[in-house]
Amino acid sequence: MSAPSAPPILDFAPFYGADSEAKSQLIDEVRNCCHYNGFFQITGHRVPLDLQRRVMDCSRRFFDLPLEEKLQIDKNHNSFNRGYELLRSQMLEVGTGPELKEGLYIGEEIPEDHPYYLEKKLNSGPNQWPQTVLDKDEFQKTTMEYYHAVFELAKDVLGVLAQTLGVETSFFEPLTDGAVATMRYLHYPAQPQDTDEKLNRGIGAHTDFGCITLLLQDEVDGLQVLDAPTGQWLDVKPVPGAYVVNLGNLFMRMANDKYKSNTHRVINKSGRERYSIPFFFSGNPDYVCECLPNCRDEGEAAKYGPITVQDMVTASYKESYGRAESYKKEMESTKQERIAAASAAPAVAAIAA
Ligand SMILES: O=C(O)CCC(=O)C(=O)O
Numbered sequence: 001m002s003a004p005s006a007p008p009i010l011d012f013a014p015f016y017g018a019d020s021e022a023k024s025q026l027i028d029e030v031r032n033c034c035h036y037n038g039f040f041q042i043t044g045h046r047v048p049l050d051l052q053r054r055v056m057d058c059s060r061r062f063f064d065l066p067l068e069e070k071l072q073i074d075k076n077h078n079s080f081n082r083g084y085e086l087l088r089s090q091m092l093e094v095g096t097g098p099e100l101k102e103g104l105y106i107g108e109e110i111p112e113d114h115p116y117y118l119e120k121k122l123n124s125g126p127n128q129w130p131q132t133v134l135d136k137d138e139f140q141k142t143t144m145e146y147y148h149a150v151f152e153l154a155k156d157v158l159g160v161l162a163q164t165l166g167v168e169t170s171f172f173e174p175l176t177d178g179a180v181a182t183m184r185y186l187h188y189p190a191q192p193q194d195t196d197e198k199l200n201r202g203i204g205a206h207t208d209f210g211c212i213t214l215l216l217q218d219e220v221d222g223l224q225v226l227d228a229p230t231g232q233w234l235d236v237k238p239v240p241g242a243y244v245v246n247l248g249n250l251f252m253r254m255a256n257d258k259y260k261s262n263t264h265r266v267i268n269k270s271g272r273e274r275y276s277i278p279f280f281f282s283g284n285p286d287y288v289c290e291c292l293p294n295c296r297d298e299g300e301a302a303k304y305g306p307i308t309v310q311d312m313v314t315a316s317y318k319e320s321y322g323r324a325e326s327y328k329k330e331m332e333s334t335k336q337e338r339i340a341a342a343s344a345a346p347a348v349a350a351i352a353a
């Protein structure tokens, strides 16, 4: 068995170019990554560095707001998963403590007369914008400009994934037309160096639910991907301007488990604050996920029946959050304590609470 290797950094530019040899090399490399652990990084994409910088600045501006301002747009106030998530709200990994991250959940602007809102489609509703953030109009504009730029990139990545399966680049258009995607501004406070690593997670070990995730990290490391055969955790090093791409459970299911949706986690041991922006591409909620072409050996049956994106992702949420649910109920009774802890000197007070 070869030594475990961290996700490689691939130049995505050949996808946009005319060099067919470079393009087919990119496709081969992506295919290898999909078989291995479903993770790779890409540079050479079309999301401008300047836009990435501006969006990271928006994220910092938001998290710098006083807690009571952030709580004005608490995502618990709505059923469509938009708005602010308080520190220590989630717990994805059994046997660890609540997660040391706060977030802002954002998506396509879906007004209340939109069919997706009326039909209660996945994460569909109006964005919950902070009213007191510095340069509020620029904040909203940059956030949505970035959202749309990454949405386009996600479509391009799916174009390459189609090619890894030997089908047309346009194969996933029925999935990407009218797709739902959710973006999160995430902030991981600095963890004191001596905190118990077993308990303190930025995000506990998990797999992503949807089709693909495109993650922008700042320069602070902390993301790790599990090398299943050896049980080793591999660091996914921040590369300026790059996206970490990983497949989610939905894609793995469609690929008859031939492509991997892999376990990953965040432990922020840097002693610094960490910011990241994952973009979760679920797909058109009504798209029926079936076994993709060329994912079965001769005579091999599809492992899974057809399911819509909506049902698959909703089921994943239920399964994953079910575990956290009872914990959260318990947490609810101590919510005021958590708010008090988060308002105090963030890192140390929050850890000690
Ligand atoms: O913040 C990161 O680096 C990873 C985030 C992540 O895995 C997630 O939100 O699902």
Ligand SMILES: [Fe+2]
Pocket: 206, 207, 208, 264
């Ligand atoms: Fe994740």
